[in-house]
Amino acid sequence: xxxxxxxxxxxxxxxxxxxxxxxxxxxxxxxxxxxxxxxxxxxxxxxxxxxxxxxxxxxxxxxxxxxxxxxxxxxxxxxxxxxxxxxxxxxxxxxxxxxxxxxxxxxxxxxxxxxxxxxxxxxxxxxxxxxxxxxxxxxxxxxxxxxxxxxxxx
Numbered sequence: 001x002x003x004x005x006x007x008x009x010x011x012x013x014x015x016x017x018x019x020x021x022x023x024x025x026x027x028x029x030x031x032x033x034x035x036x037x038x039x040x041x042x043x044x045x046x047x048x049x050x051x052x053x054x055x056x057x058x059x060x061x062x063x064x065x066x067x068x069x070x071x072x073x074x075x076x077x078x079x080x081x082x083x084x085x086x087x088x089x090x091x092x093x094x095x096x097x098x099x100x101x102x103x104x105x106x107x108x109x110x111x112x113x114x115x116x117x118x119x120x121x122x123x124x125x126x127x128x129x130x131x132x133x134x135x136x137x138x139x140x141x142x143x144x145x146x147x148x149x150x151x152x153x154x
Contacts, residue, residue, distance in 0.1 A: 016094055022047050025093055028059055028082050030102040033118045047096055056084035056100055058112065080116050081105040 024047050029040045041061060048055060059082045082102040090097040104116040115122035128136075 020047075020095065020097075024095070025090070025097040026056065026100050027090060027093075027098070028084070028100045028102050030082055030104055031118070031120075035118065035120070051087055051098065053084040053087055053100070056087070058083050059102075060107075079107040081107070081110065081112060083112050085121070 023044050025042050026045050027040050027042045029038055031037070032039045039061075041059075043059065045057075060079045061082060062078055081104065083105055084100045084102050086101040088099045088101070090099050103121045104119045105112045105122075106114045106116045108114065
């Protein structure tokens, strides 16, 4: 059996193979208030076969610590709610552990009706639903510059 190395000088990490006793680690991941960084935190949950985002609990976090509330005055309420929207197998923690991609909702919206101002996905999803009958197209544009074999001339 091949040993999987995770950067520990070629040695196998024995902690990756510990029995989790019917539980999993769910890493909640969201885009912070800068729109440029990913943030995450992990919780332990009971194992569920083929989990769906709507089966996952909503979680809260202090937005001040994750730049979601960038220009907030000291003392203002800064919690945000993390709503799961997609789930993937965790390739780093292996086993049944999962990555839970989330969008953010304002602290005063426990019913998840008021997306946080930094939550651009909610507005996009709302507009995509309105235009679902249009069958929109998306394209990716790539530009290349070709150099000769010396790398000096385009």
